[in-house]
Every structure is written in structure tokens, then in C-alpha cells.
Amino acid sequence: MVKLEMKNLYYRYKGANKDVLKDINCRFEGGELNAIVGPSGSGKTTLLSIMAGLDKPTQGIITINDKDLKDLDLDEYRRDSISMIFQAFQLFPLLTALENVSFPMIYKGIDKNQAREKSKKVLESLGIDGDKQSRYPAKLSGGEQQRVAIARTLATGAKIILADEPTGNLDGENSKRIIEILQELAHKQDFCVIIVTHDMEIAEQSDNVWRIKDGIIEQVEQVK
Numbered sequence: 493m494v495k496l497e498m499k500n501l502y503y504r505y506k507g508a509n510k511d512v513l514k515d516i517n518c519r520f521e522g523g524e525l526n527a528i529v530g531p532s533g534s535g536k537t538t539l540l541s542i543m544a545g546l547d548k549p550t551q552g553i554i555t556i557n558d559k560d561l562k563d564l565d566l567d568e569y570r571r572d573s574i575s576m577i578f579q580a581f582q583l584f585p586l587l588t589a590l591e592n593v594s595f596p597m598i599y600k601g602i603d604k605n606q607a608r609e610k611s612k613k614v615l616e617s618l619g620i621d622g623d624k625q626s627r628y629p630a631k632l633s634g635g636e637q638q639r640v641a642i643a644r645t646l647a648t649g650a651k652i653i654l655a656d657e658p659t660g661n662l663d664g665e666n667s668k669r670i671i672e673i674l675q676e677l678a679h680k681q682d683f684c685v686i687i688v689t690h691d692m693e694i695a696e697q698s699d700n701v702w703r704i705k706d707g708i709i710e711q712v713e714q715v716k
């Protein structure tokens with residue numbers, strides 16, 4: 493099962509005079525839904541971008557399946573191991589739902605028809621069926637758009653899902669559905685799901701909760 497680990501990791505933005513992340517030690521594994529919570533400015537998004545391979549730690553190491561990211565091809569890591577979900581969905585506005593999902597597969601070199609068939613199946617499994625698949629994102633509800641974004645994530649084959657406030661733009665009902673989907677992906681398909689959120693309800697439904705404050709992370713004991 494996939495494993496992402498950080499050891500004694502520090503991060504400081506160029507030109508800044510203090511560390512944004514300090515001595516981060518944590519481990520995330522497949523099969524688990526993880527929440528990272530913390531006040532605004534505490535370092536959550538910074539940590540997420542380091543895990544996504546978009547930024548490099550100034551000190552310390554980050555490993556995937558015990559391999560140091562600094563020894564890996566970061567483009568490959570981002571393409572094959574990581575998929576991201578955002579608060580604002582970030583779908584391509586000029587591509588249909590189906591095209592949005594098949595695009596990363598085609599980009600990876602998978603045959604167009606094969607990509608299309610797989611995308612259809614994944615979308616259907618998330619309740620985006622019939623004519624919804626050929627609609628542009630603007631013609632779908634927020635909850636539907638986020639499910640298309642999740643389908644796109646699944647179609648890439650990456651086992652680590654990094655989600656930045658994935659329910660931030662959704663109402664209660666749609667948020668619940670998205671969390672249930674992410675939970676199922678972790679528990680039934682062994683994805684490692686890491687959600688950055690302000691929403692304590694998400695945290696309550698997660699297997700592990702980590703709290704960052706002033707760049708320091710600690711695991712929260714959960715009473716279930």
C-alpha cells in the first residue's frame with residue numbers, strides 16, 4: 493500500500509525570515525482518510541504543495557514508499573502518484589465532463605477510445621451519467637463538478653489524493669456525498685486521501701487528524 497512520509501521537514505519561503513513549516517514528522521498510508529486542520533496561515537497549503545512535489549523542503553526529507561523524492565523524477569511523481577482536488581474544482585471550462593476525465597489519460601498516452609470508455613465508467617460510478625457526461629462544467633452543479641474532478645483523479649491511477657478544502661464551495665448535502673466518496677476510496681480501494689480543511693465535521697469522519705499551528709504539526713487523539 494502506498495506510503496507518504498515526512499521526516500524532520502522544514503520549509504521557508506525565499507526571502508522570508510522564518511520557517512513556515514517546522515520539524516514536520518508525519519506518515520500517511522493507503523486505506524486511510526486523513527484530515528489536516530489548523531488556523532489560516534498555519535502552513536496547510538504549503539505542506540500540501542510539498543507533498544504534491546510542487547515545492548521542495550528546505551530541510552528534511554519526504555519519501556514515497558521509502559524512496560526520497562529528491563532522487564525521483566518530480567514530473568513523473570506528480571503525474572503518476574499524486575492527484576489533486578481543489579475547492580474551486582478546477583475543471584477545464586471548454587471541455588465536457590467526459591473530456592475533463594479522459595484528458596489526463598490521453599495526455600499519458602492511453603488510447604483515446606480506451607480513455608473514453610474508462611472515463612464513462614468512472615463518471616457513472618460517481619453518479620454522473622447520461623447527458624451530464626457531455627455537459628460543460630458550467631452546466632453542472634457544484635457537487636456534480638466536484639464529482640467530475642474526483643473522477644478525473646481516479647482515472648489517472650494515482651493512489652494519493654490531495655484535497656484542498658474539497659467541500660469549501662458546497663452545501664451540507666453535497667459535502668456529505670463528497671466525503672463519503674473519499675472515505676470509500678480510502679477504505680475500499682486503498683487510496684491514501686489527505687484533506688486540508690477548516691471543516692471539523694470532515695475531521696470527525698477522518699481516520700487520522702493532524703493539527704498544524706504556527707508550522708508545527710501534531711496528530712490529534714480522536715475519541716470515536
Ligand SMILES: Nc1ncnc2c1ncn2[C@@H]1O[C@H](COP(=O)(O)OP(=O)(O)OP(=O)(O)O)[C@@H](O)[C@H]1O
Pocket residue numbers: 505506508512530531532533534535536537538539
Ligand atoms: N509565496 C509565499 N511567499 C512568502 N510567504 C508565503 C507564501 N505563501 C504563503 N506564505 C506564508 O506562509 C504561511 C503559511 O501559508 P499557507 O498558505 O500554507 O497557510 P494555510 O494554513 O494554508 O492558510 P489558509 O487556511 O488561510 O489557506 C503564511 O504566513 C503565509 O503568509
